[in-house]
Amino acid sequence: xxxxxxxxxxxxxxxxxxxxxxxxxxxxxxxxxxxxxxxxxxxxxxxxxxxxxxxxxxxxxxxxxxxxxxxxxxxxxxxxxxxxxxxxxxxxxxxxxxxxxxxxxxxxxxxxxxxxxxxxxxxxxxxxxxxxxxxxxxxxxxxxxxxxxxxxxxxxxxxxxxxxxxxxxxxxxxxxxxxxxxxxxxxxxxxxxxxxxxxxxxxxxxxxxxxxxxxxxxxxxxxxxxxxxxxxxxxxxxxxxxxxxxxxxxxxxxxxxxxxxxxxxxxxxxxxxxxxxxxxxxxxxxxxxxxxxxxxxxxxxxxxxxxxxxxxxxxxxxxxx
Numbered sequence: 001x002x003x004x005x006x007x008x009x010x011x012x013x014x015x016x017x018x019x020x021x022x023x024x025x026x027x028x029x030x031x032x033x034x035x036x037x038x039x040x041x042x043x044x045x046x047x048x049x050x051x052x053x054x055x056x057x058x059x060x061x062x063x064x065x066x067x068x069x070x071x072x073x074x075x076x077x078x079x080x081x082x083x084x085x086x087x088x089x090x091x092x093x094x095x096x097x098x099x100x101x102x103x104x105x106x107x108x109x110x111x112x113x114x115x116x117x118x119x120x121x122x123x124x125x126x127x128x129x130x131x132x133x134x135x136x137x138x139x140x141x142x143x144x145x146x147x148x149x150x151x152x153x154x155x156x157x158x159x160x161x162x163x164x165x166x167x168x169x170x171x172x173x174x175x176x177x178x179x180x181x182x183x184x185x186x187x188x189x190x191x192x193x194x195x196x197x198x199x200x201x202x203x204x205x206x207x208x209x210x211x212x213x214x215x216x217x218x219x220x221x222x223x224x225x226x227x228x229x230x231x232x233x234x235x236x237x238x239x240x241x242x243x244x245x246x247x248x249x250x251x252x253x254x255x256x257x258x259x260x261x262x263x264x265x266x267x268x269x270x271x272x273x274x275x276x277x278x279x280x281x282x283x284x285x286x287x288x289x290x291x292x293x294x295x296x297x298x299x300x301x302x303x304x305x306x307x308x309x310x311x312x313x314x315x316x317x318x319x320x321x
Contacts, residue, residue: 017205019117023077025204026256029197030084033252036180036190040146041092045186051096053083055103063112078117082106085125088187088252089296090132093144098136102128122303123257126296133296143183158184160248160292177246187252194251207259210268211275215254216245218279226287244286253295254278263303270306270313277302 038045060079064072086106090099106128114120133140143158159182176182180189187194201207220241227240244250258264258278265274278298285294 019076019078022206022261023081025201025206026081027077027084029200029206030088030187030256032193032196033088033187033190034084036193037088037092037186040180040182040189041144041186042147044092047096048090048092048094048099048186049084049087051099052087052090052103053080055100056080056083056086056107059104059107060112063108064116068112068116073117076117079107082111082124082128085187085252085256086128089125089129089185089249091140091143091185093142094139098132098139101135102132105131118262120262121306122300123260123263126253126257126300130296130300143185145183146181158182158188158248158292159243160286163243163247164286164292174242174246177243185249188247188249191246191251194255198251198255201255207255208268208271210271211259211264212254214272214275215258215279215282216250218276219244219250219283222280222283226283244283248286248293249295250282253282253299258299258302263299263306265306265309265313267310267313267315270309273309273313274302274306277305 034045034049056079057074061072061074064070064074083103086102087099090102106124109131110122110124110127111117111120141161159177178192180191180193182189198212202209223241223244224237227237232240254275258275265271278295281298281301282294285291285297291297
């Protein structure tokens with residue numbers, strides 16, 4: 001009698017969801033933010049996004065075709081998601097060749113070097129973004145003003161950068177932070193649109209609420225304690241935490257990048273530890289670091305901690321006391 005026992009790596013439980021279906025849902029969830037960003041910054045948003053997506057798909061195809069020589073996986077939409085997320089971390093006026101270079105680093109270095117989807121320890125789009133930020137800081141921090149409005153108080157700086165340089169955190173109202181009528185990267189100017197995508201992903205059960213919500217709560221609690229320590233009173237005690245949640249890349253990072261299957265913990269308990277770390281590191285960099293934004297660095301740092309988190313919170317084997 002033939003041996004029917006088959007030893008194979010995870011996953012051992014299959015569902016109706018496929019990688020392509022999950023990735024398509026992520027792309028659909030990002031479309032409202034893309035529409036808002038196009039309205040705010042103009043048609044160049046679509047050019048940057050399309051170029052980023054085509055570059056990511058093209059680099060993955062070429063690497064698999066001529067270097068890895070394995071089965072082609074460009075049809076699973078993961079490269080498309082990486083391209084859209086990378087574009088969302090760039091200014092609308094970024095030179096085209098920088099977009100292509102960022103796509104190369106994201107796919108060739110951060111993804112395919114480790115074996116492709118599911119094997120990469122760091123979020124590819126964030127690796128590409130951080131590389132470009134270090135290599136081309138001027139181009140990466142030159143943000144256009146909205147085409148339908150102008151804010152003299154910001155002078156082309158993002159709200160976080162303006163606050164970092166001494167402006168009041170109420171330089172923009174809650175409505176502007178929600179609707180995105182302000183300078184910034186493509187994906188950090190539409191908090192309301194990103195929240196709509198969050199609701200869609202929860203409805204489709206692509207992600208769970210644990211990581212994003214814990215990140216937001218950690219950031220809010222951190223900001224509230226700092227506000228108390230610095231003598232803020234009245235409305236500022238809730239406006240300051242809300243500002244940090246809505247401004248910058250908090251929404252984009254917490255909802256769409258920190259929840260990446262490949263680079264986040266496997267258990268709910270692990271996700272909570274992971275999310276608390278992201279929220280705390282983000283606020284430390286924002287308040288006391290050299291950069292006005294810290295979400296990208298925080299996620300990458302906690303990506304590196306995921307193996308340790310998984311080992312620490314690993315569930316007991318069935319039958320083991």
